[in-house]
Amino acid sequence: MKNKLYKVTFLNHSKVYELYARQVAASGLWGFTEIGELVFDVHDGLVVDPTEERLRDEFGNTRVLHLPMQSIIRIEEVERKGQSAIRDAATGEKVVTPFPLPAKPR
Structure with missing residues (x-):
């Protein structure tokens, strides 16, 4: 049987998080959903x-x-993992910005 993959989108502190997980189920805690086996891209060395x-x-x-x-x-x-994201809930803009560019020499 093929492992299922879920994209879970949820609100957390006025941000919208998009994570991927292998398990989603009703939690033993009343009013909660259980998300397990979170999936992250693995890159050695450089942060992509x-x-x-x-x-x-x-x-x-x-x-x-x-x-x-x-x-x-x-x-x-x-079917497959896409890009995980953290977005501002009001604007939908990504919260994490790319690496800063070097300052211009004076």
Whole structure:
């Protein structure tokens, strides 16, 4: 049987998070949804996506994430992993910006 993959979109501190996970189920905690086996891109050396790195720093050691049902915007079963994201809830703009450019010499 092929491992299922879910894209989970939820609100967290006025930000919209988009994560990927292998397990989604009703939680044993009343009013929560259980998200397990979070999936992150693995890159050795150079950081390719700062958003992915930030999400891995925040959730990398999380075995199971229990999200309040009212914070979940959508759960989609997908064929393959896309780009994880953190967006401003009001504007939809990505929160993590690319690496800063070097300052101009004076």
